[in-house]
Amino acid sequence: MRLSLPLRVALLSGLLLGGAILPIGSPLLADTVRGYVLHPDTGEQVAGVEVAFYLQQEGQVDELLRKTTDGQGRFEFSGPFLQDGLSFALAAFYEGVPHFTSTLEVGTQQEVIVEVYDPTDDDRQLRIPTHSLFLNLTGDNLDVAHLVQVENPEDKTYIGSGEEGLRQVTRFILPSGVAGLQSHSGRLIQAGGTLFHDTQPLLPGTTQITFTFSLDAQQLDRGYVHQAGYPTERLDIFLQPSDFQPGAPLRDLGVVDLHGSQYRRLQLNGLDRDQRITIPLPLVRSLRWVLKWAALGAIFLAALTVWGLRRRKSAVSTAIPDSRNAGQRREELLEQIARLDDAHAGREDDPEYRTERARLVEQALTAFRTLGGRNGDE
Structure with a gap:
């Protein structure tokens, strides 16, 4: 069964922030992957939970099969397709929400523990430790990239609102006139006007969300307006051309070289939820x-x-x-x-x-x- 696009992208780019993997004892034989689903809050192994086995091949992520945990919350996958060194991932669907492991290799762990959490729709505890904003001005076009670290400090999975597949989870307020919007870590949907939501559930801990779009720079009256969706500890702005200096209240950290390109690095700390900041642009x-x-x-x-x-x-x-x-x-x-x-x-x-x-x-x-x-x- 082919995994849906949002889950494929999320699995490819965000699995390293997934559930815990605890190696126990000596490696298994190469034809078996076993483990159990654990609820950390209760310390109990969870029975009756579907666990899916995903395999990455030629840049695609496919679901091979599913098993349901037994009365002790355990599962086991076996077969000739499981060879030493094969990369795979698991996902436990608890309360309808997928809880992914990180990327694993067959034969390197005895058991896989997949942690699951109760869902919540309360976003008051969400915060952004670091939000990196890239602004590249070329002619009349402004290319924009957001790299966002969203932290969920609760022991629950934040699921937002809406139905599975179209959930409105992490909110972003973007400028009007967005063109070519592309998510690189999941899926972004427009809720109305300039309000957008990423659809992937936020497990306890930190989740990275990345997306890009472009704007017509001539339509920006006073520059690029950034609005914080959640309390933000640090906003890092990387601006091209690098010789432009916007000034206060942005702190100028000088020119930095990233992958062979030079950017003017600017910084602003302590943004409140929904606070706006205007970033002047030279053009x-x-x-x-x-x-x-x-x-x-x-x-x-x-x-x-x-x-x-x-x-x-x-x-x-x-x-x-x-x-x-x-x-x-x-x-x-x-x-x-x-x-x-x-x-x-x-x-x-x-x-x-x-x-x-x-x-x-x-x-x-x-x-x-x-x-x-x-x-x-x-």
């Missing part, structure tokens, strides 16, 4: 600067018109600096204003910000007037 910010310069230019042009009329009426002569220096100064001031606006986005009422911005605007107006006076005299 998006450059686009905003163009728009801001155009808007500022219109304001300055209007101011110059009024100033020019007054100048003609008063016929006041002033000393005019070199227009080339004034033009360069104007560009520098416009860029400073744009940077200041970016740094205080959402905090426009800050008195220091308003004072500094007014000062820069006045200097920029002076530069524009200088250029206007030079052009008029020529």
Whole structure:
């Protein structure tokens, strides 16, 4: 029987986080795999539980057969297909939830103990010790990868809600406009809007969830917005291009080399559930600067018109600096204003910000007037 796609992927990529495997005594003969299903909370071996035997061949994971545990919670698989060194895995289906072992080899253990836990739909204890976020900006496209360590500290398996195969387990809030979403550790389903769920149950301990997607960078107004699905101890951001430095509140840890590619590593600690953080992007910010310069230019042009009329009426002569220096100064001031606006986005009422911005605007107006006076005299 061919294993369903979600379980195949989960088994291929996440089995190392599965149930305990305890070697006891000397190895078995190569044609037998035996063991029992254990409930750690009660310390009892569980009878009447289906145990499936999975075999990986040519990149595929197939279920060969199932056995039901006897009155003592024991199971046994045997046959000529069990050869020394053969890689396999087991899964005990307790309360409808698969509890996988890690990847095993025939002949290396006497017994396999598969641990199972009671299910729960309470996610209040879930947390994320480490969330790694990769942002790769290439042209107008932003490639995004999430590597998430989800910790379940309870002695129960978190199963979320919904039916088997379509369970809504681990929640993720993603930006709008997600394209090419692909899970590399199970299956992600869209619950509605920007809410997505991974479907694999979370056994006690740590489970890794990995997925990727892409976004149209030109549609990101102020950068990439990350929203924490659960309390997050550490958010690590790896950004390309690596020469871009977003600044506070992100802690800049410098440039790191990962598999031959350089990333700017940024870090933020202690995110609350549903907390949002905006990560500026260089392409998006450059686009905003163009728009801001155009808007500022219109304001300055209007101011110059009024100033020019007054100048003609008063016929006041002033000393005019070199227009080339004034033009360069104007560009520098416009860029400073744009940077200041970016740094205080959402905090426009800050008195220091308003004072500094007014000062820069006045200097920029002076530069524009200088250029206007030079052009008029020529």
